[in-house]
Amino acid sequence: MSTERSGFSYRNEELICDSVPVRAIAEAVGTPAYVYSSRQILSRFRAFDRAFGAYPHLICYAVKANANLGILRLLARQKSGFDIVSGGELFRVLQAGGKASRTVFSGVGKTAGEMDEALRAGILLFNCESESELQLLSERAARLRQKAPVALRVNPHVDAATHPYIATGLTEHKFGIEMAAAEDLYRRAQGWPGLRLIGLSCHIGSQIADLAPFAEAVVKLVEMAERLRREGMVVEYLDAGGGLAVAYQPGDSPPSIRDYGRRILACVRGSGLKLLVEPGRALVAEAGILLTRVVRAKITGRKRFIVVDAAMNDLLRPSLYGAYHEVRPVIRNRREQVVADLVGPVCESGDFFARGRRLPAVEADDLLAILTAGAYGFVLSSNYNARPRPPEVLVAGRRWRLARRRETLRDLVRGEIRSTSRVR
Numbered sequence: 150m151s152t153e154r155s156g157f158s159y160r161n162e163e164l165i166c167d168s169v170p171v172r173a174i175a176e177a178v179g180t181p182a183y184v185y186s187s188r189q190i191l192s193r194f195r196a197f198d199r200a201f202g203a204y205p206h207l208i209c210y211a212v213k214a215n216a217n218l219g220i221l222r223l224l225a226r227q228k229s230g231f232d233i234v235s236g237g238e239l240f241r242v243l244q245a246g247g248k249a250s251r252t253v254f255s256g257v258g259k260t261a262g263e264m265d266e267a268l269r270a271g272i273l274l275f276n277c278e279s280e281s282e283l284q285l286l287s288e289r290a291a292r293l294r295q296k297a298p299v300a301l302r303v304n305p306h307v308d309a310a311t312h313p314y315i316a317t318g319l320t321e322h323k324f325g326i327e328m329a330a331a332e333d334l335y336r337r338a339q340g341w342p343g344l345r346l347i348g349l350s351c352h353i354g355s356q357i358a359d360l361a362p363f364a365e366a367v368v369k370l371v372e373m374a375e376r377l378r379r380e381g382m383v384v385e386y387l388d389a390g391g392g393l394a395v396a397y398q399p400g401d402s403p404p405s406i407r408d409y410g411r412r413i414l415a416c417v418r419g420s421g422l423k424l425l426v427e428p429g430r431a432l433v434a435e436a437g438i439l440l441t442r443v444v445r446a447k448i449t450g451r452k453r454f455i456v457v458d459a460a461m462n463d464l465l466r467p468s469l470y471g472a473y474h475e476v477r478p479v480i481r482n483r484r485e486q487v488v489a490d491l492v493g494p495v496c497e498s499g500d501f502f503a504r505g506r507r508l509p510a511v512e513a514d515d516l517l518a519i520l521t522a523g524a525y526g527f528v529l530s531s532n533y534n535a536r537p538r539p540p541e542v543l544v545a546g547r548r549w550r551l552a553r554r555r556e557t558l559r560d561l562v563r564g565e566i567r568s569t570s571r572v573r
């Protein structure tokens with residue numbers, strides 16, 4: 150296990166997070182449960198910040214990767230910026246003490262209501278993804294007697310070679326505006342009443358393990374910015390998006406944050422553009438585990454299954470993307486291994502965490518840790534099969550605290566209306 154990177158390691162054959170035995174957390178809050186290392190999140194945030202050195206920059210954490218208020222608060226205290234994709238995420242950032250003035254708003258489907266909320270809050274930048282969005286934003290801002298700060302999200306047409314569901318930088322994707330069209334729109338929208346065009350942005354995809362596509366995209370944006378500036382227009386910001394890969398499997402060796410920074414800096418240095426980056430996964434993925442307990446082992450025909458108390462409703466990535474997550478015992482006391490499928494109790498054959506995997510020969514009640522679950526884990530959870538969602542625990546050095554309590558059965562029906570007596 151890449152222990153230094155992840156915040157998780159073994160001490161006396163027992164898995165610890167920072168300095169806290171994970172077993173103690175399981176005993177206190179039950180399973181399944183998400184456990185996050187604050188120390189690790191902070192160390193990754195600082196690595197991003199350092200990677201850009203004295204160059205004018207802002208790290209805008211992509212809230213959608215993990216939106217827990219405790220994590221947002223941790224980052225807000227470091228003067229992090231935020232990248233949001235909905236009015237709900239803006240609400241979360243503000244609840245956590247994050248600054249609107251350091252928040253950028255991305256996404257293809259911003260509604261008039263969401264625009265108004267972000268305008269009233271006074272966000273740093275709207276990353277606009279279409280002409281019709283831009284028109285609506287101009288109208289809404291003019292109505293509020295404001296000039297909305299805007300970057301156009303350009304689709305730089307680079308192939309980021311990642312999973313098709315998380316690639317976003319090709320022209321066949323729904324994201325961004327094609328290069329030539331974006332440049333033309335930037336010129337045409339100069340006189341629109343409610344806008345202040347001040348930047349260009351891109352986001353080419355997620356889990357990108359090669360630095361070349363990042364560099365290629367940034368170079369295209371810098372060149373466009375220089376053309377627009379020569380015509381007398383203002384371009385102040387370049388938002389390079391997120392997407393840096395993390396290690397999910399033992400053999401994975403994603404680029405370091407330092408090399409990522411160096412590569413991007415080499416492309417923007419000299420342009421005078423203020424740099425924004427929007428890492429999500431790279432800040433939180435390795436800092437989180439999903440802690441689960443074995444319910445039973447089951448053998449059918451020639452196949453062996455280990456059934457645990459976590460399921461696809463808690464961590465969807467394996468079912469959604471066929472994603473690989475390492476599975477480790479919390480107590481390393483069993484030497485023999487078996488080949489098995491690790492599955493949850495949900496009534497779907499797609500409810501699995503690992504298939505045909507060498508796993509420790511566990512027994513009922515043994516604890517397992519599903520690693521690298523800090524990003525796109527809890528945020529994608531649901532109540533499918535009427536399963537209350539798990540708690541989230543934030544560890545800081547030798548202490549830990551609940552960052553979200555486990556849902557109760559009452560929570561499951563909150564907001565539902567049973568009575569049929571009043572028909573409207």
Ligand SMILES: *Cc1c(COP(=O)(O)O)cnc(C)c1O
Nearest residue numbers: 211255355391392427428429430
């Ligand atoms: C999802 C997303 C990110 C974060 O992507 P990661 O791969 O988690 O770093 C950043 N920017 C935008 C616009 C996104 O949609």
